[in-house]
Amino acid sequence: MNWRGHFWTLGPFLRHNLLPPRVPDWRRWETSLDDRVVGTLRLSGRLTERGAADTIVVIVHGLGGSATSYYARKAARAADDAGIDSLRLNLRGADRVGADYYHAGLTEDLAAALRSRALEGYENILLLGYSLGGNMILRYLAGEPDPRIRAAATLCSPIDLEAGARAIDRPRGFFYRHHVLNGLKEIYRNVAKHREVPVPLREALRIDAIELWDERIIAPRHGFAGAEDYWHKTSACHVLDQIQTPTLFIAAERDPMVLIDSVLPWLQNATTLRRIVTSHGGHVGFPQRVDLGLGTKGTVESQIIQWMQAPT
Numbered sequence: 001m002n003w004r005g006h007f008w009t010l011g012p013f014l015r016h017n018l019l020p021p022r023v024p025d026w027r028r029w030e031t032s033l034d035d036r037v038v039g040t041l042r043l044s045g046r047l048t049e050r051g052a053a054d055t056i057v058v059i060v061h062g063l064g065g066s067a068t069s070y071y072a073r074k075a076a077r078a079a080d081d082a083g084i085d086s087l088r089l090n091l092r093g094a095d096r097v098g099a100d101y102y103h104a105g106l107t108e109d110l111a112a113a114l115r116s117r118a119l120e121g122y123e124n125i126l127l128l129g130y131s132l133g134g135n136m137i138l139r140y141l142a143g144e145p146d147p148r149i150r151a152a153a154t155l156c157s158p159i160d161l162e163a164g165a166r167a168i169d170r171p172r173g174f175f176y177r178h179h180v181l182n183g184l185k186e187i188y189r190n191v192a193k194h195r196e197v198p199v200p201l202r203e204a205l206r207i208d209a210i211e212l213w214d215e216r217i218i219a220p221r222h223g224f225a226g227a228e229d230y231w232h233k234t235s236a237c238h239v240l241d242q243i244q245t246p247t248l249f250i251a252a253e254r255d256p257m258v259l260i261d262s263v264l265p266w267l268q269n270a271t272t273l274r275r276i277v278t279s280h281g282g283h284v285g286f287p288q289r290v291d292l293g294l295g296t297k298g299t300v301e302s303q304i305i306q307w308m309q310a311p312t
Helices: 003-018 070-081 107-114 132-141 161-168 171-194 210-222 227-234 300-309
Strands: 027-035 039-048 055-060 085-090 124-130 149-155 247-252 273-278
Touching (some): 003 070, 055 070, 070 085, 085 107, 107 132, 124 300, 149 300, 210 227, 247 300
Parallel strands (some): 055 124
Antiparallel strands (some): 039 085
């Protein structure tokens, strides 16, 4: 990895936060689900409807992100340009107003969104997941996915969570680790206002490593024995061969957050996926006109959505 990976990770993030991309009109979307620990939870998102569309793409954000993350906005715009609807889903707590927080394998949130009343009229559903959201989508597809799902795609997904956590916890990952943990702590701070949490808020805010966060915050809440148990049970790398849905897996050689060496060994046997490893881009950030080799045109998101509409 070299400076270009950092540039294409940080550059698009900074550019789109200074000059947010245009997004199509949307309305607030909500649904509920029952959790055996917390009870009834509300999920939210941003739904764009074109009126007569029979296809929708459900966009799942990465760790510490939300429906307002710049890449989710780009995906919604690409869907609108393609003439289809979109739902930018907030996993539980990601909207900073919920009473719980998510983890990498919590497919219940995605399943609840797909069976919500607002989505019941769609004949075709496409799934697009960024980073950790991609891991969740892959885990979901390896189970019993909604039969309306026609195709899926993931970008820069840490399918080996242990390798991903240990890489970002290294000294050179400080900036990215700090950014991700800040987002997770915002969520945790809000949850602590609603109910008792595993670790006192002041103590949780001092956590400075992903492994420690997973060990002390994620594992006790969601019934894992610890961080390593959580990583093993929720990493998508163990179930890739069970996916039957046409799925596009995109990784970047210079990704500074999900190191390519943590992905490639698992992809060798993932023959049911269409795999693309690009030498361009960083973590979920890419040059405007990079060619993914899909026979489609436009931004990365546009190429992906065109491919999902007619996967080959």
